[in-house]
Amino acid sequence: MTAPVSRASSSLALVERVAAGEPAAIARMISRAESGSSEAREALARIYKRAGRAHIVGITGVPGSGKSTLVGKLAEKIRQQGGKVGIVAIDPSSPYSGGAILGDRIRMSDMATDPGVYIRSMATRGATGGMARAALDAVDILDVAGFDTVIIETVGVGQDEVEIVRASHTTIVVSAPGLGDEIQAIKAGILEIADIHVVSKCDRSDANRTLIDLKQMLMLGMTMTGPTDWQTPVIGTSSVSGTGLDELVAAIVRHRHVAFETETGRRRQLAIAHFRLRKTAENLLLERMGEAVARAAAPLADRLLRRDADPYSLANELLDTSLPGGPVHEQSARSKVAR
Numbered sequence: 044m045t046a047p048v049s050r051a052s053s054s055l056a057l058v059e060r061v062a063a064g065e066p067a068a069i070a071r072m073i074s075r076a077e078s079g080s081s082e083a084r085e086a087l088a089r090i091y092k093r094a095g096r097a098h099i100v101g102i103t104g105v106p107g108s109g110k111s112t113l114v115g116k117l118a119e120k121i122r123q124q125g126g127k128v129g130i131v132a133i134d135p136s137s138p139y140s141g142g143a144i145l146g147d148r149i150r151m152s153d154m155a156t157d158p159g160v161y162i163r164s165m166a167t168r169g170a171t172g173g174m175a176r177a178a179l180d181a182v183d184i185l186d187v188a189g190f191d192t193v194i195i196e197t198v199g200v201g202q203d204e205v206e207i208v209r210a211s212h213t214t215i216v217v218s219a220p221g222l223g224d225e226i227q228a229i230k231a232g233i234l235e236i237a238d239i240h241v242v243s244k245c246d247r248s249d250a251n252r253t254l255i256d257l258k259q260m261l262m263l264g265m266t267m268t269g270p271t272d273w274q275t276p277v278i279g280t281s282s283v284s285g286t287g288l289d290e291l292v293a294a295i296v297r298h299r300h301v302a303f304e305t306e307t308g309r310r311r312q313l314a315i316a317h318f319r320l321r322k323t324a325e326n327l328l329l330e331r332m333g334e335a336v337a338r339a340a341a342p343l344a345d346r347l348l349r350r351d352a353d354p355y356s357l358a359n360e361l362l363d364t365s366l367p368g369g370p371v372h373e374q375s376a377r378s379k380v381a382r
Contacts, residue, residue, distance in 0.1 A: 054086035061090065064188045066161065073163055076180035079330065090183050097129070097186035098299045101211030103197040103236075108219040109243035112282045114196050118160055120292045121192055127159045129185030129193040133175050134164045161185060176326055179210055179319055192295075208236040209318035212302035212311065213295055215239045218257065220249040234260065237275055239294050245279030245286060254279050272307040273298060335365030 054075055060068035072090070075083035104110050111132070118128040154160045163185075165175040178195060185193045197207050208214045216237035240261070242253050257277045276294050280287035302308040343357045 054080070054083040055089070058086050058089050061184055061188050062093065066158075069161060069184055069188050070163070072184050073165075073177070073181045076177040076184070077165065077175075079177075079326070087180055087183070090180075090187050094183040094186040097182070097190055097193045098213065098295075098302070099182055099193050099195065099211045100295060101195045101197065101207035101214045102217060103207050103214070104217030104219075104241075108217045109282060110196055110217050113217060113241065113243055113280065114194055115154060116280075116282050116285070116288055117194070117291065117295075118154060120288050122157065122159050124292070126191045127189060128161075129182075129188070129190035130160065130162045130196065131175075131178050131181045131185070131193065132162060132164045132196045133178060133198045134166060161188070161190060176322070179322070182210075206318075209314060212308070212315075213238050213298045215241055215291075215295075217241045217243055218253060219243045220247050220253045238273065238298050239291070240275060240277040241287075241291060242277065242279045244281065246281040246284055250279060272305050273301050331365065335361060339364055 052071070054072065057068045057072050061072050072083070072086070076087060102110055102114055114130060114132070118130060121128050154162065163181055165178060165181065182193045182195065195207060195211060214236050216234070216239075218240065219242065240257055242250055242257065244250060245254070254277055261275055261277065278287050278291050278294060280291060282288075302311060339361055343361055346352050347354060347357055
């Protein structure tokens, strides 16, 4: 029997317990990653160096396309083949608490007792692109904890959910018939990010039209781009009858080979590293800005309210006192012109 994880336990003390797969340690470590605690950063750095084995599968699509149900069925199939599955379900933020609304976890509650499945809901907390800021830290934690496949399910906002392609080895875009548009995946470039297209609810009579249209669009794209290491499949699935789920798992396994053993996959992993570096730097910059605003913004805001100065010059003053590099000359010039 393992010792309980205390709230007072240091993050470094949790690393080995995470590696041993202790659910309580995993939960505590993800919570500290979400909080942005500086105390957890060394532990997260050690976890990152030990990660890198798991296959990261991103699942996105418009609301109502059946993403959560598909994730649950997909996890069941992977478990039947002996794999362990970690799920990071990005939920909308509560407008009151800021926490996750937990809709995804409720829909997957039948897997909660399976020790080979770990489900974590995370709130977006204002992050755009369908991803939570600590999602990739959570993926590292689940990777080190021994989960072979880690699924990230995005929040389901629709048109701007393209960040997932920069965070996953394999991206699945889920469409469904009868949601208002003839093909939901056309929206804002979401068609291009898919490694695998899934049309869910294919037991419906109008699903075949969506399948045909998607395949035709992909054929057109192939003639424009030429041969590649991977031809994007379009797979019809039904969570009710189980149709297409075995085919989907087989496609994910095939794409894992591309992701880990080809030059295309190496370039994809380099792009993921670029994305991770940029997002981490952005988060640290926002943290520093938040601290600077807390220290210096009150008197500046008072001057702005009295209209003693304009927003650009006061924002530059705030930046000059909080960030290295001197004034932002372009904005300073704009402020002078405004006067």
